[in-house]
Amino acid sequence: MARLSDAFIDDLLARSDIVEVVGSRVPLKRKGREYAAPCPFHDERTPSFYVSPTKQFYHCFGCGAHGTAISFLMNYDRLEFLDAVEELARRAGIEVPKETRQNNQDSDLRDQYAALEAAAKLFQRQLADSQRARDYLDSRGVDAENRARFAIGYAADGYSTLKDALGTDERRLKLLDRTGMLSKNDRGHVYDKFRDRVMFPIHDRRGRVIAFGGRVLDKDASPKYLNSPETPLFHKGRELYGLWQARQANQKLERLIVVEGYMDVVALFQHGVTQAVATLGTATTADHAELLFRNAPDVYFCFDGDAAGRRAGWRAVESVLPRMKDGRQAFFLFLPEGEDPDTIVHKEGAAGFDARLAQATPLSQFFFDEIGRDTNRGTLDGRARLAERARPLLAQLPDGAFADLMRQELQRQTGVDTAKPAAATPRPPARGAAPAQKRSLVRSAIALLLQQPALGLQLERPYRFAELRLPGVPLMLEILDVVQQRPEISTGALLEHFAEHEQAEALRRLAAQALPGEDASWAHELHDAVAQLERQTLQQRIDELQQKQRAQGLDETDKYEMRMLLQALVGRA
Numbered sequence: 001m002a003r004l005s006d007a008f009i010d011d012l013l014a015r016s017d018i019v020e021v022v023g024s025r026v027p028l029k030r031k032g033r034e035y036a037a038p039c040p041f042h043d044e045r046t047p048s049f050y051v052s053p054t055k056q057f058y059h060c061f062g063c064g065a066h067g068t069a070i071s072f073l074m075n076y077d078r079l080e081f082l083d084a085v086e087e088l089a090r091r092a093g094i095e096v097p098k099e100t101r102q103n104n105q106d107s108d109l110r111d112q113y114a115a116l117e118a119a120a121k122l123f124q125r126q127l128a129d130s131q132r133a134r135d136y137l138d139s140r141g142v143d144a145e146n147r148a149r150f151a152i153g154y155a156a157d158g159y160s161t162l163k164d165a166l167g168t169d170e171r172r173l174k175l176l177d178r179t180g181m182l183s184k185n186d187r188g189h190v191y192d193k194f195r196d197r198v199m200f201p202i203h204d205r206r207g208r209v210i211a212f213g214g215r216v217l218d219k220d221a222s223p224k225y226l227n228s229p230e231t232p233l234f235h236k237g238r239e240l241y242g243l244w245q246a247r248q249a250n251q252k253l254e255r256l257i258v259v260e261g262y263m264d265v266v267a268l269f270q271h272g273v274t275q276a277v278a279t280l281g282t283a284t285t286a287d288h289a290e291l292l293f294r295n296a297p298d299v300y301f302c303f304d305g306d307a308a309g310r311r312a313g314w315r316a317v318e319s320v321l322p323r324m325k326d327g328r329q330a331f332f333l334f335l336p337e338g339e340d341p342d343t344i345v346h347k348e349g350a351a352g353f354d355a356r357l358a359q360a361t362p363l364s365q366f367f368f369d370e371i372g373r374d375t376n377r378g379t380l381d382g383r384a385r386l387a388e389r390a391r392p393l394l395a396q397l398p399d400g401a402f403a404d405l406m407r408q409e410l411q412r413q414t415g416v417d418t419a420k421p422a423a424a425t426p427r428p429p430a431r432g433a434a435p436a437q438k439r440s441l442v443r444s445a446i447a448l449l450l451q452q453p454a455l456g457l458q459l460e461r462p463y464r465f466a467e468l469r470l471p472g473v474p475l476m477l478e479i480l481d482v483v484q485q486r487p488e489i490s491t492g493a494l495l496e497h498f499a500e501h502e503q504a505e506a507l508r509r510l511a512a513q514a515l516p517g518e519d520a521s522w523a524h525e526l527h528d529a530v531a532q533l534e535r536q537t538l539q540q541r542i543d544e545l546q547q548k549q550r551a552q553g554l555d556e557t558d559k560y561e562m563r564m565l566l567q568a569l570v571g572r573a
Contacts, residue, residue, distance in 0.1 A: 057492030068492035123153025157196035331360035442472035456483035
C-alpha cells in the first residue's frame, strides 16, 4: 500500500490540535499542563486518559490506548487511515495528494464496502419487483423521492437469494459473511440473514453503506426489526440512522431529533422534518451523545410517554450530562400513549410536530423531575436524598455556566451548598511516578527527547557517544536520526514512527511520564546527560587501550591517542 510522506504527516499533525480533535468527541478537563477524561476505549470511573497539547499525543494509563490525532480518529470514529487523514486535512485546510487517495485504500475494507453497496442495489431491484413490498411502503406514505433518499429496498423471501446473486465464489461468500449478511444454522448451513423484509441501509458519515435494518411485512412475524450484527464496519453504539441524509438535506444543522425507529425517521423526512435520526436498536450511548452534539447544538430526544420511554429518556440524560458544554441544549419530548413520531406527523403534519417540540422539556427540568420523583422535598430527609442523588451526576458536567446553574438549582431545591469543591484533583494511577530505581543516563536522555523532540536538533553531530557500548544507545541514535530528518516531528508522530520497534512500549511509557521543568531546563539536562555519555565513551576507549597495554604494549600511535584521551577526559571533568 502506498503511503503518505513523513513530511506530509508531520505537517498535518503540526497543524492539528489534538486537544481540539479529542475534545470535540470526549469531554476533557484540564489537569495541569494536560487534559484528562474517562477513557473512551474502556469503561472506568476514575479518569486515566490523558491528552498532551505539547506532546500532541494521548495515552490511557488504564488500558494503554495511545497515539496521535490520526490514530484517535481511526480508533474512536472507526475510520480507515486515509479517512482519518482526510478528516484532519479538511479541518486544517490542506489537500491530501490525489495519488495518495487513489493508492491508500485498504483492499479488504474496500471490498466490504463494495459488497454492502451491491447488496443495497440488489434490495432496491427486488423492491421494484415486489408489489407487496411497494404496497407496504405506499400504506406508510413513503413516496418515491424518500425511497430513493434512504435507498430503501426489499429482501426477497428466500433463503439464498442474496447468497446466490452476490456470493458467486468463495471470496465473495467470505465478504458477505464478514459484513453480516449471512447466517449459519447448527448444521453449518449458510443462508441469507435478511428475508422478506423492507430493507433500510445504514450509511456512515461519508454516505457509504455499512449495515442494514430490516422490517417484517407480516405483522405477526418476529422480530419486527432485525439489524446487522457488529462488523469491522458497523458498531451500532456509534452510528445514527439518518444522520447522513440529515446532513445532506441541511446546509447547517441547528437541531437533531432523536427517535426510535427507521420508519419514524423516514416519516418525518416525508413531512419535511429533515433533522431526524434514530439509534439502532440500542439505548442512547455516550458515543451517540457526542456524535449528536458534534453535528447540532440542540438535541431533542423523542420517546413514548410510558415508563419505558421515561427510562430511555433517563439513559439519554446520563449519556449527555458529561457533554453539556456551554452552548449545547438537550430537550425531551414524550408522546401520548400509543403514538410515535410516525403517527403524530401523519396526523398533525410538520407544524404540529414542531409545536410539540417547542413544548419539549429542557434537560434541567427533566433531570430534577426524575431524580426527585419519589422524594419529599418538604422534609429534610427528602431534600438530603435529592442532594445525594444529584451530586455525583452534576459532578460529570463540564465546567461552565450550565454546570454552575444546575448546582445553584440543586441548592435552591435542597438548601445544601453544592458549590464545586476546590480540592486538589486525585493523582491519576501511576501517572508520572518516578521509578523506584534510578534511570540510566541513556534512558534519561531518551525520555527528554520524547518530551521535546526538537531538543535533539541542539546536539552537535557527529555524536561522540555513538561508539559507547551501553544498552539504549543505538535506539537513542535512531531517535536523533529521525529528529534530524524530520525537524518538526512531535512526540506523538515520533512514537508512531517507532510503533513496530521492539522498544515501542518502553518508549510510550517514557513519553507518558510527566517530567518536571520546562524546555529550558530539559535542554540543560539533555546536554548534561550527553556530556556524561561522552565522558563514558572516552573512558571506554581509555580502558581498551589500557587493556591492550597490559596484554601487548602500545605503539606510538596508541600512546598519542592515550595522551589525547586523557587530556580530553580531564577537560570534561
